[in-house]
Amino acid sequence: MNRILLGALCALMLVGVGMFWWQGRAEVEQGAPPPLALPAEPSGPEIPVSDADDLTGPAPPEATELTREQRRFFRYDQNRDRIITRNEMLSSRTDAFRKLDQDGNNLLSFEEWAVATATRFDQADRNRNGKLTPEEFATTRPKPAAKPVCRC
Numbered sequence: 001m002n003r004i005l006l007g008a009l010c011a012l013m014l015v016g017v018g019m020f021w022w023q024g025r026a027e028v029e030q031g032a033p034p035p036l037a038l039p040a041e042p043s044g045p046e047i048p049v050s051d052a053d054d055l056t057g058p059a060p061p062e063a064t065e066l067t068r069e070q071r072r073f074f075r076y077d078q079n080r081d082r083i084i085t086r087n088e089m090l091s092s093r094t095d096a097f098r099k100l101d102q103d104g105n106n107l108l109s110f111e112e113w114a115v116a117t118a119t120r121f122d123q124a125d126r127n128r129n130g131k132l133t134p135e136e137f138a139t140t141r142p143k144p145a146a147k148p149v150c151r152c
Contacts, residue, residue, distance in 0.1 A: 075092070076088050076089055076092065078091070099116075100112055100113060100116050102115070120140060123139075124136050124137065124139050124140045
């Protein structure tokens, strides 16, 4: 009986040591060093060189078709570094925030928001009954963005 208990205890100890060793190896593998940084790309394109003998310049660049998601990304990426910072992301909303921030302290209080919302509701409620019909509610829809004018 003692041999069975001693054997079971040794087996449990071996399983425990094996588990600790296995977990220790997993931690080492997860803590691998980060990959090396890629070399920095030049900041701008090279100046094109023309052939003075034939008096022909380089071919004009071709326009690329951007997907809808790429165009949306580049609207926020103002410095075109293919990274959107927090300031770039929030800069599109600053005009709307400034309209709501009546006292100009860069804090939007509940009262400022409530006044703006109540004013918008009152402008939409044409018959002044305190309720918005579907037609009145449709007037609260944001105006579509104006298409940019080509300055070619």
